[in-house]
Amino acid sequence: MVCADGKPVCTETNSTLRDHATAINNMISAALASAGIAMAQLAAIAVCSGPGSYTGLRIAMATAKGICYAMDIPLLLQDRLSLLALAAIQQHPTAGYIASILVARDKEYFISIHDNKFDTILAPVHMMEEDMAEMLQNRENLHITTNAAEELFFKLKVKFCSFGQNIILDNGAWAEYAYEQYDRNGNVNIANAIPLYLKSVYTHK
Numbered sequence: 001m002v003c004a005d006g007k008p009v010c011t012e013t014n015s016t017l018r019d020h021a022t023a024i025n026n027m028i029s030a031a032l033a034s035a036g037i038a039m040a041q042l043a044a045i046a047v048c049s050g051p052g053s054y055t056g057l058r059i060a061m062a063t064a065k066g067i068c069y070a071m072d073i074p075l076l077l078q079d080r081l082s083l084l085a086l087a088a089i090q091q092h093p094t095a096g097y098i099a100s101i102l103v104a105r106d107k108e109y110f111i112s113i114h115d116n117k118f119d120t121i122l123a124p125v126h127m128m129e130e131d132m133a134e135m136l137q138n139r140e141n142l143h144i145t146t147n148a149a150e151e152l153f154f155k156l157k158v159k160f161c162s163f164g165q166n167i168i169l170d171n172g173a174w175a176e177y178a179y180e181q182y183d184r185n186g187n188v189n190i191a192n193a194i195p196l197y198l199k200s201v202y203t204h205k
Contacts, residue, residue: 001171002035006179008171010034020059039071044187046076046178048083048169050196051102051110051124057195065190074187076178079196080169081112081124086177087170088145089116092162096141097121101132102167103148110198111135126198133158
């Protein structure tokens with residue numbers, strides 16, 4: 001996605017899950033061409049740091065850092081859970097709390113909680129199902145954005161005012177948020193920037 005002044009100009013997407021490494025640079029070139037700008041005109045790079053696929057996160061982070069080093073421009077990081085919450089706040093302004101929840105493994109989840117002013121109540125964390133129930137209970141006007149089944153929260157006896165299973169990032173909300181970060185010098189140290197895995201990888205012997 002190429003943005004100008006906090007607004008998306010053009011977007012390239014890749015629907016093939018296992019060829020990110022070969023596709024990402026071609027997609028960047030295509031997006032720049034569609035926007036009619038050169039690489040040298042970029043002011044900053046924003047990247048979603050996770051949680052998500054280990055391989056996908058590593059490829060995205062390495063590519064973003066490489067461009068920032070080469071062009072001597074800032075790197076901006078946003079986590080996926082907070083971006084989902086940001087879009088949900090705009091869509092559900094009467095909600096008191098926004099819980100962004102992504103399935104990690106069976107009975108394991110990634111979760112963050114924000115209030116309706118986008119202040120962080122619970123920073124992104126990896127959590128077991130039983131602990132998540134305690135964290136979500138007794139929150140008034142709770143909106144849940146998740147890829148988990150709605151029945152899970154009935155089972156956990158979590159009350160919510162609204163529920164959404166759209167976990168596709170809102171490019172408009174992301175572009176605006178990244179621009180605000182850039183405008184207030186919210187860039188990160190490139191050398192220390194790492195993906196937000198939130199959990200250990202499981203390997204086979």
